[in-house]
Amino acid sequence: MTCSQGFCEARLNDLSAGQGVDSLFPIRRPLELEIGCGKGRFIIRSAVAYPDRNFLAVEVARRFHNIALRRANSRQLANLRLLCTDAKFLIRHVLADASLRAVHILFPDPWPKTRHKKRRMLQPDLLHALLRVLEDDGCLHIATDHQEYWEAILVAVAGVPELVRMSRFTLDDRLPVGELGHTNYEVKYRRTGRVINQGTWRRRGRKEKPGEGDSPGR
Template sequence: MTRGHPPTPADGAPRAALGHAPQRPIRSFVLRQGRLTSGQERAFRELWPRFGVDWQPGERLDPPALFAADPSLRCDRPITLEIGFGDGESLAAMAAAAPERDFIGLEVHRPGVGHLLLALAQQGLTNVRVLRADATPLLATGLPSASLDAVQLFFPDPWPKQRHHKRRIVQPGWIATVARVLRPGGTFHLATDWTPYADWMLAVLDGAPELFENSAGPGRFSARPAQRPLTKFERRGQRLGHQVHDLIYRRR
């Protein structure tokens, strides 16, 4: 693999295919064991039944059914999936500003999930469902093909060291799983404050023109859309003087 550049599909060939014993999957996150506040503990007890979705790898979800009080009455509204929502404040703000859409939030960090559950209840939101799960198996097999209108990935862990680049969530094989769950014409919106990762994202996504079309034109970043609220990590990046890049792709 070229130094500092995204892998080609051959670089990503499974070790088993190369005659090695299977390895544990590479994770894009480190599960920090942050303590839950008493409010977050209560949120898991009292609010998880209202907003939470229990899902295990191997199961398949039916996204519209998650929002229907009576599955026979379900109406198919556009659904956005946010991967790695952090504390969820920006997801709650987007959902409040778009009551005509439904949102599925995905996060592995328990305190962040608890924080979002509290925000949803405080703001009386009914158009958000929350999963505490790893995005990678969910995208690979846990959702039907072409079932989502939009996928958003804001300020994913940048894994800045060269030896950790394999842990970046945006990889050629991974974006194919994002493409699988998006309907044709659906959008994949990414943002990062780490310029080398922005360049990496651009190379990976522009490198798959059969799956995605760059809405700003090949090789170009997008202007920040007004409907994307500031996130917690974005504010941190701003304090550090980092430039923010948005990338918006359309599923072919």
């Protein structure tokens, strides 16, 4: 990584040159990925709160990536890197098997029009791609304010038996006291009283038998 990129910027070229994602960070630690980080509120707070983990945020819109990058660079966080690219490409073609401790997809674009629904992030093919990159017992966190999208997500996830719904949204453990939400969109929506659906799924261990570890208390 060159200095001109700024402290927290990662570039796809660095990765496609054969270097793994771990090479972006000075120290190898459990890695969490946020897909569509927007202006970076959640991932920057997470990186500050958990210095013993590495965080990678991918955002396709250059304008939002630049805002998040500016905020991250000003904090010089060694455990945070931001990448401006399509998350689907990153997941399918760049990330190694079982390389992620957690994946966060918070308020993905709902694409409400019928003819646009195929653009939605959370579809069966992406869920299967996530299965490959999540480590055993790794977590997938999803939140959305869009009821119909949420119902479609529940159907899609139910079709992936390797993902086991947990009894609560475990990300709430890292919401700072007094904060209204994890992300910019969540804060905005909660202010207006909009209903928000959220869930955590655990990736079943690759050697785990179906049904094992499904107790609702997990």
